[in-house]
Amino acid sequence: MNKILITNISYSVKGKQILNDLSFEVKQNEVFALIGKNGSGKSSLIDIILQDLKPDSGEVKLFGKEKCNYKNVGILYDHLPLITLLRVEEIIKYYCTVHKLKYATIAQHFFEDFEIKPIEKSFIRTLSLGEKKRVSILLAVMHNPDLLILDEPFANVDPTITNRIWNVLKRDGRTIFFTTHNWADAEKRADKVAFLGNGKLIAKPLKPAEAIKNLPAQKKLIFTSTQEVERLLTKETYYKHDGNIVCFSQPGSSLFRVIAQYTSNFSIQDVDLTDVYLFHLKAESHV
Numbered sequence: 222m223n224k225i226l227i228t229n230i231s232y233s234v235k236g237k238q239i240l241n242d243l244s245f246e247v248k249q250n251e252v253f254a255l256i257g258k259n260g261s262g263k264s265s266l267i268d269i270i271l272q273d274l275k276p277d278s279g280e281v282k283l284f285g286k287e288k289c290n291y292k293n294v295g296i297l298y299d300h301l302p303l304i305t306l307l308r309v310e311e312i313i314k315y316y317c318t319v320h321k322l323k324y325a326t327i328a329q330h331f332f333e334d335f336e337i338k339p340i341e342k343s344f345i346r347t348l349s350l351g352e353k354k355r356v357s358i359l360l361a362v363m364h365n366p367d368l369l370i371l372d373e374p375f376a377n378v379d380p381t382i383t384n385r386i387w388n389v390l391k392r393d394g395r396t397i398f399f400t401t402h403n404w405a406d407a408e409k410r411a412d413k414v415a416f417l418g419n420g421k422l423i424a425k426p427l428k429p430a431e432a433i434k435n436l437p438a439q440k441k442l443i444f445t446s447t448q449e450v451e452r453l454l455t456k457e458t459y460y461k462h463d464g465n466i467v468c469f470s471q472p473g474s475s476l477f478r479v480i481a482q483y484t485s486n487f488s489i490q491d492v493d494l495t496d497v498y499l500f501h502l503k504a505e506s507h508v
């Protein structure tokens with residue numbers, strides 16, 4: 222069963238195509254990461270999923286329905302839902318009233334993991350970005366929704382408490398759809414990753430390890446792109462990025478020796494999700 226079903230969504234703003242015939246699903250109990258560069262349309266898609274934006278065409282279903290009851294959804298927008306003149310305890314109490322919950326119960330279940338006690342009496346305007354984010358994630362999850370839709374949940378959050386918060390979010394096999402710029406985080410936390418580029422998914426949503434395994438090799442050789450060195454790459458698979466060539470290569474390949482004759486300025490690294498994204502994106506746009 223799916224919790225989010227996106228079918229043929231297209232969306233443009235001021236004549237600029239942002240999303241182009243996008244389709245995918247997020248299944249029950251899945252942690253699904255949507256990755257994409259700045260401006261690739263992640264937040265627009267979240268606004269469409271939540272019916273804050275109307276797409277040009279296509280359909281979104283949550284819990285199998287076009288019109289769903291949002292009581293069972295926890296939402297973290299990129300703009301945090303915080304009223305700056307309130308204290309932290311006041312906004313939490315406000316959300317308790319909305320969801321008919323007791324403040325003491327929320328404090329007992331969440332305050333330790335979200336480290337709320339030290340900031341409970343603080344005015345929201347005085348909080349750091351990371352503290353505001355912690356409070357906002359708490360507001361999204363405190364009513365124990367089945368589905369969380371989170372835009373950049375862990376940007377600015379101290380990595381030492383990210384794991385603890387993540388465990389709370391995942392409790393009871395909750396379905397989570399999140400966007401992120403943190404590729405390593407997506408690799409570590411998501412059951413599936415999807416890559417948004419040029420308004421489309423640039424590869425089928427896959428388990429992060431599977432997406433990496435499907436690359437042409439598990440090592441990459443990175444060196445400055447010159448015409449001379451590029452001429453050597455007759456059989457190799459590579460992409461160009463930021464003035465560098467990123468060439469997929471098996472360990473022990475003769476390519477390492479050949480490149481070493483031309484330049485000492487190269488590095489050998491394991492491939493990761495960034496390579497999945499850039500490799501497919503460049504293949505798609507024939508760069």
Ligand SMILES: Nc1ncnc2c1ncn2[C@@H]1O[C@H](COP(=O)(O)OP(=O)(O)OP(=O)(O)O)[C@@H](O)[C@H]1O
Pocket residue numbers: 234235239257258259260261262263264265266299
């Ligand atoms: N009201 C608007 N007018 C003009 N352009 C817009 C408007 N809203 C969004 N855009 C453009 O749509 C594109 C997608 O924006 P969106 O915020 O969805 O991207 P994003 O992937 O969430 O970016 P980021 O990672 O930086 O948060 C961007 O190029 C943005 O400039």
